Amino acid sequence: MRVAYLVNRYPAVSHSFIRREIAGVEMAGVDVARFSIRPPDASLPDAADRAELPRTTVILAQSKAALLMAALCMAVTRTGRFVRALSAAVKMAQGRPKIALRHLIYLVEACWLAGKLKGVDRLHAHFGTNPAAVARLVHILSGIPYSFTVHGPEEFDAPGALDLPAKIADAAQVVAISDFGRSQLMRWAKPAMWDKLHVVRCGIDEGFAAAPAAPPVADARLCCVARLSAQKGLPLLIDAAARLRDRGVPFHLTLVGDGEMRAEIERAIADRDLGGIVAITGYLDAAGVRSHMLASRAMVLPSFAEGLPVVIMEALALRVPVVTTAIAGVPELVDTACGWVVPAGSIEALCDAMELALAADPARLREMGEVGRARVLARHDARANGAAMADLFRQ
Structure with missing residues (x-):
């Protein structure tokens, strides 16, 4: 069997879980072609x-x-499908002119991609945003079945604007990364379609799963591994760090990561005179992330919106408890037995948990x-979850 994966940007620092899934699918005997709509991360x-x-x-390379010639050829040789x-x-744009133009670009991308999928049995997209839109259009143009994985929170923030119901309706299967995610898909799918909604959890890197137990951390160190973004x-x-400092702790x-909010966060650190307490490393490779996690008493992630963060799985796999928020799929993995779960948005609760x-x-x-670690190894094995995806593709 041959499957093509489609991602908005691949490879990418924040998409290493897709790489691990692809590796697991290939180990299960499926040949995988990789397509990215946009160029990969520069670093x-x-x-x-x-x-x-x-x-x-890369399509846009x-x-x-x-690209335009591919669209013209499709219009001439497969006129009915093109129409x-x-x-x-146009329907996915829902009468919004700017969005309509964007979807016409998706159609051009789909025309080019459809011409490159000879011998492909399934097209699978990650994220229910533009990759799923392009995959749906490829399906209409070529007849190749498509499926997609929904991560959240973007898809759940604007399911109507993304025309998620139509994408679900046309797909062979739709995958969520948590039970919570599947429940959100059920909101936008007719009950007769619920049997096409599946849960396949993200897998962790083998370096985290195989890491030996480290001595307990005595130093008063915490880390946060995250993209520096609003969610x-x-x-x-x-703010919680400043409050904790003011308590005399x-x-x-x-902070391990980078992103569009880095300058703003650096200003906040300086404004609160936390320069000697809070540091930002930028993006690190997996070994660097493991090093900071293993040097910390806990990994902190105070997200407002998520799917189910892989960094939580990675920390727990290293036997590092987590401080995080009670949102989305997080409570499926984290409770008081392995961490501290606080209400999202509460500085006081976050400070207390830290x-x-x-x-x-x-x-x-x-002990925590x-x-x-036992939960992560049971639920988030990349090879096993890749095999589960391969089984879905073969259905």
Whole structure:
């Protein structure tokens, strides 16, 4: 069997879980072609991500002439299918002129991609946003079945604007990464379609799963591994850090990651005189992330919106408890047995949980970490979950 994967941007620092899924699918005996709509991240710290570059075909790296010629050829040689795809693209825009133009671009991308899928039995997109839209149009143009994985929160923030019901209706299968995610898909799918909604959880890197137990951390260190973006709640974390400092609690907090809010977060650190307490590393490879997690008493992630963050799985796999928020799929993995779960948006609750993590006995931290590790290894094995995806493709 041959499957084509379609992602908006691949490889990417924040999409390493897709790389692991593809590897698991290939280990299950499925041949996988990789397509990215946009060029990959300019900086890829992880060698495993860089190794994906020559294996990935980028749609928008093609010349405009090649893309337009593909659309023209499709219109001439498969006129009926092209008209149906054009109609679907316009309907997905729901009468919004700017969005309609964007969907016409998706149609051009789909025409080019449809011409490159000879011998492909299934097209699978990650994310229910533009990759799923392009995959749906490819299906209409070529007849190749498509499926897609929904992660959240973007798809759940605007399911109507993304025309999620139509994407679900036309798909062979739709995958969620958590039970919560599947429940949200059920809201936008007719009950007769619920049997096509599946849960396949993200898998962790083998380096986290195979890491030996480290000595309990005695130092008052915390880390946060996250993209520096609005949904991660990082300004709240800086406020909580300032409040914790004002309580007289000694600690150090390292933010591992980068993103569009970095300058704003750096200003917040400076404004609160936290320069000696809070540091930002930028993006690191998997080994660097593991190093910071293993040097911390807990990993903190105060997100406002998520699917089910892979960094939580990674921390728990390393036997590091987590401080996080009671949102989306997080409570499916984290409870008081392996971490501290606080209401999203509460500085006071976040500060209290960080203080508890810093004060906890190392033996208690290890006990919590062992509980979390057992859960992650049982639910988030990349090879097993890749095999589950392969089984879905073969249905």
